Amino acid sequence: MSLQNEATADRTAGATDTATGSSAKPTRVRWRLFILLLILVTVNYVDRGSISVALPIIQKDFHLSPELVGLLLSAFFWTYALMQVPVGYLIDRFGPRKVVTASCIGWGAATAASGLTGGFLSMFIARSAIGVTEAGVMPAGGKLNALWMHSKERGRGATILDAGAPLGAGVGGILITWLIASTGSWRYSFIIAGVATVVLGLFIWWYVRDNPRAHKAVNDAEAEYIETSHREEEALTGPVPTRRGLAQYLRFRSFWAMCFGWLGFNGVFYGLLTWGPLYLAQAKHFDLKTVGWSTFVIFGAGFVGEILGGTIADKLRSRGFGANLVMRSMLGFAAVVVTLGLVGVTLVGDPITAVILLSVVLFFLRWVGLFWAVPATLGGRENAGVLGGAMNLSGNIAGFITPIAVGFIVGATGGYTWALLYFVGSAIVMGAAVLVLDYSKRLVRA
Template identity: 70%
Template sequence: MSNTRWRMFALLLLLVTVNYVDRGSLSVALPKIKEDFHISAEVTGLLLSAFFWAYAAMQIPSGWLIDRFGPRKLITAACTGWGTATAFSGMSPNIGTMAVARGLIGVTEAPIMPAGGKLNAAFLTEKERGRGATILDAGAPLGSAVGGIAIAGLIGLTGSWRWSFIIAGVVTVLLGIWAWRAIRDTPEEHPKVNDAEREYLVSALREESERHQSTGERAGLIYYMKYRSFWAMCAGWLGFNGVFYGLLTWGPLFLSESKGFELEAIGWSTFAIFGSGFVGEIIGGQLADRLKEKGYGTNRVMRSLLGFAGTCVVAGLVGVVLMPSPLAAVLLLSTVLFFLRWVGLFWSVPATLGGREDAGVLGGAMNLAGNISGFVTPMAVGFIVGATGAYTWALLYFVGAGMIMTAAVLVLDYSKRLAPKATPLSTAKGASV
């Protein structure tokens, strides 16, 4: 049996990694950009938020487009679009065009994660989706870990932040061409899926549809809003990103101002912290699927693993508050990221709740909730640190976000399909693949 589906998900890992390198490129280049454009701290904050507002606003429309036109077209368009916008940001003559370019990066990056959730539903069996979800989402900590080194290296190599953005944009466009060649919407359409792999997937997906009595038709987002699990999915991802984006945006400054780290130490500490997140996410996905293969129920596996991970995240953040040692802060934050990224398993939830038909729009809704934290958390932490002159209450803000995440992962029903069920007369149609 060929393993085309796993090669596709390896490509998705690469795309999400580049996604986070590109979205984080501005932060790395900010000192030189501020020097060139002579912008204030307030304008800098607005420039940083331009991406998140646009990215969040496009999540649900992107999910709808993915369900309507398929992930292949949207992933290719996304890579081409955000690569072009990244290159355009390198050619911006003033701060206004730079802000527009950052907004365009947010708009065009928006389909990547929901499209990955859709492919998780279409190409992986129920016992493989934990690995697929965490392979997809592991690009976030990996891109965060290597992005600073990559962009800083390009700036050093070319001597210009502008050329670093242009080169990064061209590479992303080339990846879009590769994605068009390597990705298909279903196993039946993929020329490199051999007969054995195709039959394995078609049989498993047909059995899943029959078991859940799927209608084979899209229900739309509003239909799911009446269910507790939909809101738990959104709340869990909101809390998750409250911790992740908080550490991503304020972590380096916390290490500098609170722990006295120099620039080089900040770089390697950030690499260690987010690198731990990458390792943890891959391990979490493998562990979840192995436990399912051993016969443990989906709810038991997901609630146990994610509940334990959430407890470790909260305890680790409390430890950072209580232990003043700089080394302890790095070790504890590495532990926090290791367990936090287990919640990347949430990218299997849209497929569970909505099936292949609605996985795109549910993934978009989940990511919209998460990216509310993306633009609220950096501003909230800024106000807290500015008002108190310290990071203690900011860290407690992260503790609160971790508690929201932990409560949500424990109440979500990971085994119940929410999509409308077929009537007896339409079961055969709904079970078709």
């Protein structure tokens, strides 16, 4: 059944139920919306990580040293990080639908343009443009989580949204290597990926709405189900605050714990996303095809772990366990496993064992995707965009520092051991932050 026909059927059923005095069964548009966001973020990370998969070839074509590789990998993150807070304000002001559509079309065009570059400088500019245009996706997703999901479903909403990151990294490893092999050129693979992304942006505009009542496929029962949750939240935490400046949140420990937790998380994740394929190629001597499949296994484990983590968190919450108990115990345990797993990778020489350990690391690391429910908790629906932007800004400070730092470490030491220990330090920062954050309290009240 088409979405339009489904919308008509839903509204007809709602009208019939209202007339007979019975309650309609809520539609499940919110879940379809978040599956679409999962696809969007997956494509986002395919495009974002495509350079890492193709990097062994690009490095030879452009004659890049390890230091220049690090700078090139960081180009995306500089602009991506700097745009986070401004785009958060735009999301709160104009709504997530407009921002995420413009973002998708823009980064598709920039990805295609990166396939036309002729050297380090032009590729650096193209990657910077991708950073600018992709900036709105995750904060907009966090805002949609606040607007569309029941409070007891936000853990799954957050992790469905964020699970696109490891899925895109894993699928991207296979897809980009296949495109390179099929077309005979990394350039064509980038152009094809970019054009597909532009088409997806047009579909996003057609389907996404800023609130459930504005969506034709949502019946009154589903809209009321979501709105009742919002009213219950306000009864517990007070009315949703109006849009506020970011400065009012800077005095709170939980704000900084949110930021440092995401910083540590991305120190590990972006390190493995950007340098992981080259690590497998150079330190473990994998060929391009094996790098692609190993990347798929490692980041695929992260996707499974993230979906499972969100489901566990919501089930525990529905059984009456408090937000702090659930989040601190789950994320604290995950941080310990990630830290020990990374230490293990530095000690083992067998390449298969290293892939297995990295898969375990990604499985538990991605539990921290639950953080995308935190901006709505701390700032309410009206401020979820700007707080999500601040959180992602912090994470992407690690995004542009980590590739450069690893490049200099590898260049100076000739190996990856100290780079892996850098990731261990990031995991420790993440672990400390997730344990001190208060997941139950709004920071600024109306």
